[in-house]
Structure formats: structure tokens, C-alpha cells
Amino acid sequence: MSLIALLLATTAPAALGDPRQEARAQSLDQEIRCVQCENEPIAQSTADIAVDMRALVRERIAAGDSDEEIRAFFRQRYGDFVLFRPPFDARTWALWAAPLLLGGAGLIAVLANRRRRSAAAVDFAPEEGER
Amino acid sequence: MIAEIGAFAAALALALSLGQGALGVFYPQSETRAAAAAAFAQATALCSALAFALLITLFLQSDFSVAVVASHSHIDKPLLYKIAGAWANHEGSMLLWCLVSASFGAIFASVRGRQSLGLWARTIGVQGFVTAGALIYTLFLSNPFARLDPAPWIGSGLNPLLQDPAVAVHPPLLYVGYVGMSVPFSLALAALLEGKADQAWARALRPWTLVAWTSLTLGIGLGSYWAYYELGWGGWWFWDPVENASFMPWLVAAALVHSAIVTERRGSLASWTILLAIMGFGLALLGTFLVRSGVLTSVHAFAVDPQRGIAVLVMLSVALGVGFGLYAWRASKLGQPSGFAAVSRESMLVWNNFGLAVAAGVVLIGTIYPLLVDAFGGGLISVGPPFFNATVSPLLALLFVLLPLGPMLTWRKGDLRAALKKLAPAAILAVLTLIIALVATQWRAVPAIGLMLGVWLIAGGLIYIWTRLQRGAGKFSAKLALLPLAVWSMSLAHIGAGVLTLGAVAETGFRTERAVALAPGEGVAFAGRRITLLEVGSIEGPNYTATRANFRVDQSSGAAQPLSAERRYFTTSPMPTTEVGILSSIDGDLYVALGEQVRETQGAWTVRLYHNPLVHLIFIGVILMTLGGGLSLVALARKRKAAP
Numbered sequence: 001m002s003l004i005a006l007l008l009a010t011t012a013p014a015a016l017g018d019p020r021q022e023a024r025a026q027s028l029d030q031e032i033r034c035v036q037c038e039n040e041p042i043a044q045s046t047a048d049i050a051v052d053m054r055a056l057v058r059e060r061i062a063a064g065d066s067d068e069e070i071r072a073f074f075r076q077r078y079g080d081f082v083l084f085r086p087p088f089d090a091r092t093w094a095l096w097a098a099p100l101l102l103g104g105a106g107l108i109a110v111l112a113n114r115r116r117r118s119a120a121a122v123d124f125a126p127e128e129g130e131r
Numbered sequence: 132m133i134a135e136i137g138a139f140a141a142a143l144a145l146a147l148s149l150g151q152g153a154l155g156v157f158y159p160q161s162e163t164r165a166a167a168a169a170a171f172a173q174a175t176a177l178c179s180a181l182a183f184a185l186l187i188t189l190f191l192q193s194d195f196s197v198a199v200v201a202s203h204s205h206i207d208k209p210l211l212y213k214i215a216g217a218w219a220n221h222e223g224s225m226l227l228w229c230l231v232s233a234s235f236g237a238i239f240a241s242v243r244g245r246q247s248l249g250l251w252a253r254t255i256g257v258q259g260f261v262t263a264g265a266l267i268y269t270l271f272l273s274n275p276f277a278r279l280d281p282a283p284w285i286g287s288g289l290n291p292l293l294q295d296p297a298v299a300v301h302p303p304l305l306y307v308g309y310v311g312m313s314v315p316f317s318l319a320l321a322a323l324l325e326g327k328a329d330q331a332w333a334r335a336l337r338p339w340t341l342v343a344w345t346s347l348t349l350g351i352g353l354g355s356y357w358a359y360y361e362l363g364w365g366g367w368w369f370w371d372p373v374e375n376a377s378f379m380p381w382l383v384a385a386a387l388v389h390s391a392i393v394t395e396r397r398g399s400l401a402s403w404t405i406l407l408a409i410m411g412f413g414l415a416l417l418g419t420f421l422v423r424s425g426v427l428t429s430v431h432a433f434a435v436d437p438q439r440g441i442a443v444l445v446m447l448s449v450a451l452g453v454g455f456g457l458y459a460w461r462a463s464k465l466g467q468p469s470g471f472a473a474v475s476r477e478s479m480l481v482w483n484n485f486g487l488a489v490a491a492g493v494v495l496i497g498t499i500y501p502l503l504v505d506a507f508g509g510g511l512i513s514v515g516p517p518f519f520n521a522t523v524s525p526l527l528a529l530l531f532v533l534l535p536l537g538p539m540l541t542w543r544k545g546d547l548r549a550a551l552k553k554l555a556p557a558a559i560l561a562v563l564t565l566i567i568a569l570v571a572t573q574w575r576a577v578p579a580i581g582l583m584l585g586v587w588l589i590a591g592g593l594i595y596i597w598t599r600l601q602r603g604a605g606k607f608s609a610k611l612a613l614l615p616l617a618v619w620s621m622s623l624a625h626i627g628a629g630v631l632t633l634g635a636v637a638e639t640g641f642r643t644e645r646a647v648a649l650a651p652g653e654g655v656a657f658a659g660r661r662i663t664l665l666e667v668g669s670i671e672g673p674n675y676t677a678t679r680a681n682f683r684v685d686q687s688s689g690a691a692q693p694l695s696a697e698r699r700y701f702t703t704s705p706m707p708t709t710e711v712g713i714l715s716s717i718d719g720d721l722y723v724a725l726g727e728q729v730r731e732t733q734g735a736w737t738v739r740l741y742h743n744p745l746v747h748l749i750f751i752g753v754i755l756m757t758l759g760g761g762l763s764l765v766a767l768a769r770k771r772k773a774a775p
Contacts, residue, residue, distance in 0.1 A: 015646065026644060033513050039371055041515070044364040046726060084515025086500075091509040095500045099522045102492040106485050114473070 016058050025057050031084050032074055134197050137185035138276040144178035145266040147171050148259045155256020165252035169240035172255050175262060176237035179230040186275050187217045196282035199223055199275050205288035207674040215299040216289055222275035224302060229269055231310040232262040245331050253321035261313045264446050272442050288703030297357040304350030305377060309415040311343030312380055316412035319405040323457040326464045328401035333394035338767050340391055344384035345760030351377050352753030363709030363724035365644060365741035367749060370519045375498045376418030379491045383411035386487035389480045402462045409454035416447040472544040479537035486530035493522050531584045535591025553598055557590035578640030588629025592622045616766035624759025631752025637745035650735040658742035661685040675701045680725045684714055696725040719744035
């Protein structure tokens with residue numbers, strides 16, 4: 001039992017002294033993917049690499065990097081895969097535009113349907129007793 | 132021998148379901164053949180039930196000469212997990228899928244109601260083919276009755292993460308929800324074949340969409356709660372592909388519940404309702420594909436087998452191909468819609484459907500986009516919580532702004548001014564919430580808007596009940612007792628959505644977390660409390676050993692409470708699991724997860740502390756929504772009894 005525990009022993013969790021910086025680090029932890037795990041941000045993972053990556057986030061923040069610089073740093077190191085927020089580029093514009101495209105298509109469908117319906121003039125008198 | 136009888140029963144069910152399909156779909160105008168199709172449906176269900184019961188028997192007997200039992204069970208496993216083990220694996224869960232589909236077919240076949248013969252028979256038939264497809268897949272690609280030679284002495288055990296009472300109900304609920312969408316699909320195809328989707332058709336559709344939606348709501352909610360206390364991550368929703376796979380059918384089912392009301396009451400939106408029913412089942416199948424194929428990495432992907440994935444993809448293509456093909460061919464022949472004004476109950480329900488359908492589409496694109504990019508050689512990308520939070524949340528927010536208006540407007544043509552006047556108190560309350568939240572959070576707009584919407588939904592729901600009580604004369608208590616069940620069910624579901632929103636926003640926006648290293652005797656101040664690690668020791672469970680840490684929590688009021696968290700080491704699995712300690716109070720949960728021993732300091736352990744404000748509202752909201760769905764079913768059943 002204690003043997004297993006010792007094998008799994010880890011380094012003490014890193015945390016930044018400044019609560020504002022630590023909050024930034026924690027929110028970045030949620031966006032960066034643990035490269036060894038199934039599908040988890042480093043914030044959740046107990047894998048060694050995630051522990052190291054969390055420490056790295058704090059190191060970069062302490063060094064004065066902005067959030068954007070830290071994302072770029074991880075992206076350069078591990079590829080796009082490491083970011084849960086996909087970058088906006090030639091491959092992903094359709095992804096980011098999806099809500100607008102789908103919403104626009106839906107809107108056109110609703111309005112076209114309205115027009116067709118109002119062409120067939122109907123009486124809109126409300127019925128009594130309808131809930 | 133039991134396994135062979137089981138396989139035979141499943142094969143018999145396949146033959147019967149094919150008969151059910153052929154009789155129902157191809158001879159819908161003959162009373163005797165339709166009755167035969169119905170009888171075949173009952174027989175299919177009976178055989179599937181027998182096969183499933185035999186599979187459970189194999190698990191109870193720990194018959195390790197059967198492959199699934201050997202790889203998912205263990206002699207030491209507690210009884211509950213032996214039984215639940217039957218569906219906590221790929222093969223068994225597919226047999227459950229077949230059983231649910233067959234049972235729904237049988238239930239549908241047992242009540243004809245006011246449906247025309249053709250519609251009723253064809254629905255039974257299509258449902259028969261759905262069951263047959265699932266049985267073919269089960270028997271030929273994931274046979275739960277396959278034998279193993281030589282048989283091992285002990286099984287390899289259930290995935291420890293799954294050893295939790297929730298495993299007994301979470302998968303069956305989700306399957307009732309997923310497969311529940313097959314009946315609306317069958318009804319939609321039958322309507323297209325008949326060339327008619329009238330009010331009687333929508334009346335037949337409504338209970339099934341409610342069954343699917345209600346089970347999905349409870350199933351997803353339960354799964355989310357399970358993840359919350361089992362995974363030890365402090366969160367409850369991760370936008371994991373498998374969560375998305377259940378969320379998409381949920382969104383479509385929610386849209387369908389509403390559009391079917393319009394079709395039943397007013398006869399309009401019939402072709403849209405049909406399209407939704409087809410898409411809903413398609414998404415349920417796609418969910419199965421995403422989970423079973425292992426193309427997306429997830430904790431749920433317990434069967435990584437490309438061949439199976441392709442087979443599900445073929446089933447999906449057939450279902451959607453037939454569905455959309457029939458739709459393109461026949462939809463224009465459907466009945467004339469009746470009109471409604473831009474401000475009316477109908478138009479609000481159209482906007483409801485707009486929001487839910489677009490949200491489902493966005494979730495779908497976000498979930499499969501990494502696959503598409505990879506398939507086109509664009510490399511690996513991840514689409515995770517930041518994307519979904521930025522896109523789906525605003526859509527739902529727009530939907531919630533309009534939601535309380537819907538019930539306030541009458542059918543055909545509503546009075547917007549009167550509705551807004553009645554809702555004014557709710558609006559004032561909501562704006563006050565916004566202002567207070569903005570000031571209290573130092574201008575954090577997103578959570579403040581979220582809280583405002585939650586209050587708006589709850590207050591709007593209460594005002595709707597209130598306005599219904601104002602109608603007519605008589606004593607207040609008498610009117611309260613006479614209020615239709617449908618009013619209660621709808622209001623409960625809508626208020627539940629508001630409560631859920633409050634919890635979700637508070638948890639996501641105001642959660643605090645901290646990871647510390649503590650040695651016994653040491654304490655740390657966190658979220659207005661002081662948490663002290665008392666001792667760490669070992670305990671023995673039925674099939675695991677655990678490290679247990681006991682804590683003392685000193686509240687600011689001076690009261691002290693005990694709390695403990697565990698790490699469990701199962702003999703059958705290399706990965707330890709966490710049993711978190713949760714201390715609930717009115718303002719939220721204190722949540723403690725035990726980590727590993729720390730290298731540098733002798734005897735110290737990493738401990739992750741979370742404070743999850745108002746997190747219980749998430750689960751209360753889910754329960755209210757489930758109650759709303761359930762009561763709505765009761766209301767439909769009563770109404771039908773009164774006027775068959």
C-alpha cells in the first residue's frame with residue numbers, strides 16, 4: 001500500500017503568491033489540454049506531465065507573459081492540439097462561423113416561411129379559452 | 132447452455148422484428164396483417180427480454196466462459212455491480228438498446244388510439260426495422276453471448292470508475308432516451324409514407340418525445356452528478372464528446388416536445404416536426420457511433436473498434452438516407468398549415484425551435500470538427516469548453532430571454548403589450564439581479580447576465596402560474612386545485628431551467644479552487660473556512676484498498692465538521708480512483724479531493740480544495756425539469772382518458 005503511494009508520489013503543487021496571477025493561471029489551466037491524458041485540461045489531470053505543464057504556466061506568468069503569449073508558447077511546443085480554444089485560421093474559420101452560418105440559415109428559413117404564410121391571408125383572431 | 136439459449140432468443144427476435152417490419156411497412160392497409168405486425172412486435176420484445184434476462188443470469192453466475200462476463204466481471208464484485216455489469220460494457224449495452232427498441236415497438240403496438248390503420252401499422256413496421264438493424268449489429272459485430280476458450284478462473288473486473296450505484300441507472304436512462312427518439316423517427320417515416328401528418332399524428336408523437344426528453348434529462352443530469360462526485364475534478368460538465376453526444380439529442384428532443392405541441396394544437400409546423408424527429412434519431416445514432424467507434428478520445432470509449440464504428444456509420448447512413456430521402460420526396464404533400472401572427476404562441480415556439488436547433492447544430496459541428504480537420508490533413512486540433520461556452524451559451528441566453536413570453540401569449544395572435552405588462556415584476560427583479568451581480572463581482576458581465584436570466588426564468592414561470600390563478604371566479608384554493616396539470620408541468624420545467632441556469636452560472640463563474648500540500652495536523656484557510664488534515668490511513672474495501680484522509684472543517688461560525696476523502700486502489704486496475712469528500716451547505720459545496728503523497732515533505736499529501744457555490748441548484752434544476760416532463764406525460768394520459 002505505502003509502496004504504491006510512494007511510487008505515485010508527486011511534487012508539491014505550485015501556486016503563485018499573487019491571487020490575481022494565480023486566478024489567471026487557473027483559467028489558463030482550463031484551456032490547455034493535457035497531452036498525455038484522454039480528454040482533460042491540465043487543470044484536472046494528475047498525470048506527471050500535467051503537473052509540469054501547470055508549473056510551466058505559472059513560470060511564464062511570473063516571467064511576465066500575457067495570456068496570449070502563453071497560449072502561443074504552448075502551441076509552439078505541443079502543436080494546436082494542446083489548446084482547447086482552437087485558433088482562428090484557414091482551417092477553423094468554418095468552425096467559428098458555424099453559429100452565424102447556422103443561425104443565418106435558420107433565420108432565412110423562418111422568415112421565408114412567414115412570408116409564404118402571410119401570402120395565404122388568414123384571420124388571426126385569437127380563440128377564447130386557448131391557453 | 133444459457134449463453135446459447137440467449138443467442139438463440141436474440142436471433143429469434145431478429146427474425147420476428149424483420150417480420151414486424153415487412154408486415155407493417157408493406158401491408159399497412161390490411162387489418163389482419165397490421166394486427167399480425169403488432170403481435171410480431173410483442174413477440175420481438177418478449178424474445179429480446181428473454182435474451183437480456185439470460186445475459187444478466189450469466190453475470191450473476193460469473194460464467195467466465197462467456198467473453199463479456201470474463202472481461203467485465205469478477206467473482207468478488209458486489210451483487211449490484213454483477214447485475215449492472217450486464218449493461219456496463221459495449222456488447223451488453225447494445226443488447227439493452229435492442230431490448231428498449233423492441234419494448235417501445237411493443238408498447239406502441241398495444242395502443243392504437245385514434246391513429247389511422249395505415250399510420251399505426253407503418254410505425255410498427257419502421258420500428259421493427261430499427262430493432263432489426265440494432266439486432267443485426269449486436270449479433271454479428273458485438274455478440275454478448277460469444278464464448279471464450281479456455282475460460283479464465285477469475286474475471287478481469289469492471290472498470291473501477293464504473294463501480295458506483297449510478298451505473299445501475301445512468302446507462303439505462305440514457306438508452307431509454309436515445310432509443311426513445313426511435314419512435315418519433317418511426318412515426319415521422321410512417322407519416323411521410325402515408326403522406327399525412329395531422330393533429331392525430333402529433334398526438335401520437337407527443338408522449339414519445341416526452342419519454343425521450345425526460346429520460347435524457349434525468350440520465351444526463353445523473354451522469355453529470357456522477358462525474359461531479361466521482362472524477363474528483365470539481366466540475367460537472369466538461370463538453371466531452373460523449374457528453375455532447377447526449378446533449379445534441381436532448382436539445383432536439385426539447386425542440387420536438389415544443390413543435391409537436393404546435394402541430395397537435397394548430398396543425399402547423401408538421402413538416403418541421405417530421406424533420407426534427409428524423410434528425411433527433413440521427414443524432415442519437417451518431418452519439419452511439421461517436422462513443423462506440425473510439426474516433427473521439429473520451430473516458431466513455433470502452434470499445435475502440437473501427438469495424439464497429441463503420442457498422443454504426445452504415446446504420447446511421449441508412450436511417451438518415453431513408454429518412455431525408457422520404458422527406459425530400461413526400462414532405463411537400465403534407466397538410467396545409469394554419470396561419471399565425473408574428474406575435475403569438477406559435478411564433479414563440481418557432482423561435483424556441485430555432486434556438487434549440489441551432490444550438491444542437493453548433494454542438495454537432497464543434498464535436499466532429501477535429502475529425503474533419505484531421506481527415507482533410509489539417510493536423511490535430513482540439514475543440515473544447517472555451518469554444519462551446521463562447522457559442523452555445525449566447526444562443527441559450529437569447530432563448531431564455533424569450534422563454535417566459537411564450538406561455539403568456541395566446542395562440543394565433545398574442546398581445547405583446549399585455550404579456551410584457553404581466554411580466555414586468557419578473558423583468559424588474561431580473562434587472563435588479565443584474566445590477567447587484569455587476570456591482571458585487573466588479574463588473575463581470577457574463578456571470579451577471581447569467582444570473583439575471585436565471586431569475587427571469589424562475590420569476591416568469593411563477594408569474595405564469597399566478598396569471599392562470601387570476602382567471603375565472605371562485606376561491607383561490609379552489610382555483611389552485613383546479614389548475615390543469617399541464618400548467619404545472621410546463622411551469623416546473625421552465626422554472627427548473629432557471630434554477631439550473633443559476634447553479635451553472637454560479638458554479639462556473641464563482642468557483643474557487645486551490646491545491647495544497649498538507650501533512651497531518653496542518654491546516655489551510657479556504658473559502659471562509661479552515662480545513663485541517665487530521666490523519667491519513669489505510670482501509671480495506673470489498674475489492675479494493677484505500678487511502679483515507681480525515682479532515683476537520685472549522686466554519687466561520689465556529690462549528691466544526693468532519694470530512695473524509697479517499698483514493699481507492701483496485702486489485703484489477705492500475706489507476707487509483709478518487710472518492711471526494713463533499714460538505715454541502717446552503718451556499719454550495721466544499722469539495723475535497725485527495726491527491727498523492729508529496730516527494731519533498733515527509734508525510735504530506737496533495738489536497739485539492741474546491742468551493743462550488745450553489746452547485747446543488749444544478750441538480751435541483753434537473754429534478755424540476757424531470758418532474759415537469761413526467762407530469763406532462765401524466766397530463767397527456769389523463770386528457771386522453773377523458774376524451775379517447
